[in-house]
Amino acid sequence: MNIGVFASGRGSNFQAILNAIQQDRLPARVTLVLSNKGDAGALDIARTYSLPALHLSHKQFSDEASFASAMLDALKQHDVHLIALAGYLRKIPSSVVQAYRNRILNIHPALLPSFGGAGMYGHHVHEAVLASGAKYSGATVHLVDDDYDRGPIVLQKTVPVDELDTPETLAAKVLNIEHEIYPLALKAFAENRVTINERSVWIH
Numbered sequence: 001m002n003i004g005v006f007a008s009g010r011g012s013n014f015q016a017i018l019n020a021i022q023q024d025r026l027p028a029r030v031t032l033v034l035s036n037k038g039d040a041g042a043l044d045i046a047r048t049y050s051l052p053a054l055h056l057s058h059k060q061f062s063d064e065a066s067f068a069s070a071m072l073d074a075l076k077q078h079d080v081h082l083i084a085l086a087g088y089l090r091k092i093p094s095s096v097v098q099a100y101r102n103r104i105l106n107i108h109p110a111l112l113p114s115f116g117g118a119g120m121y122g123h124h125v126h127e128a129v130l131a132s133g134a135k136y137s138g139a140t141v142h143l144v145d146d147d148y149d150r151g152p153i154v155l156q157k158t159v160p161v162d163e164l165d166t167p168e169t170l171a172a173k174v175l176n177i178e179h180e181i182y183p184l185a186l187k188a189f190a191e192n193r194v195t196i197n198e199r200s201v202w203i204h
């Protein structure tokens with residue numbers, strides 16, 4: 001399975017995916033790394049591994065349609081089978097969502113469907129979890145559709161929230177879990193062990 005990783009930031013989930021591939025825990029290859037940010041750490045990681053690193057931003061195009069078509073061209077050129085969003089902070093153009101229906105995954109640093117949606121990224125998520133008094137948080141891998149953070153859930157794992165947690169300590173605990181479950185979810189797709197039935201996704 002050829003994975004296209006989309007990332008806007010430091011790329012620790014991307015690194016976890018590469019580690020899993022190198023340690024034979026994930027039968028896949030990363031054939032493209034795409035970022036809307038030219039200075040994303042994820043692009044640096046890609047270059048270190050001599051993987052195709054592409055800075056592609058809607059700002060480079062006069063309209064959404066030409067941006068989407070450049071994205072589709074890049075995906076085709078690198079023969080991407082599945083897109084893994086790993087801290088990609090832009091909405092995917094809907095023509096790309098359609099072309100890759102059920103083949104785009106995202107990782108979110110909370111237990112969806114709570115604490116997701118517009119504005120819920122980075123420390124905002126962990127602050128909201130702490131403010132809610134929730135006793136568990138966690139990470140969610142889900143399919144991407146046109147609705148932000150609302151696609152069918154593929155895999156989740158919880159972490160306990162402790163009385164002394166700060167947004168930073170909670171983020172660190174959740175990030176560890178993200179690095180564990182994202183490669184597992186991708187492995188299930190690579191091995192065709194996934195059943196997708198409307199809103200429910202099951203791994204066998």
Ligand code: GRF
Pocket residue numbers: 007009010011012013014086087088107108109122175178
């Ligand atoms: C992660 O917390 C992920 O859940 C969220 O963005 C963050 C990306 O971190 N979508 P990294 O760039 O993978 O380190």
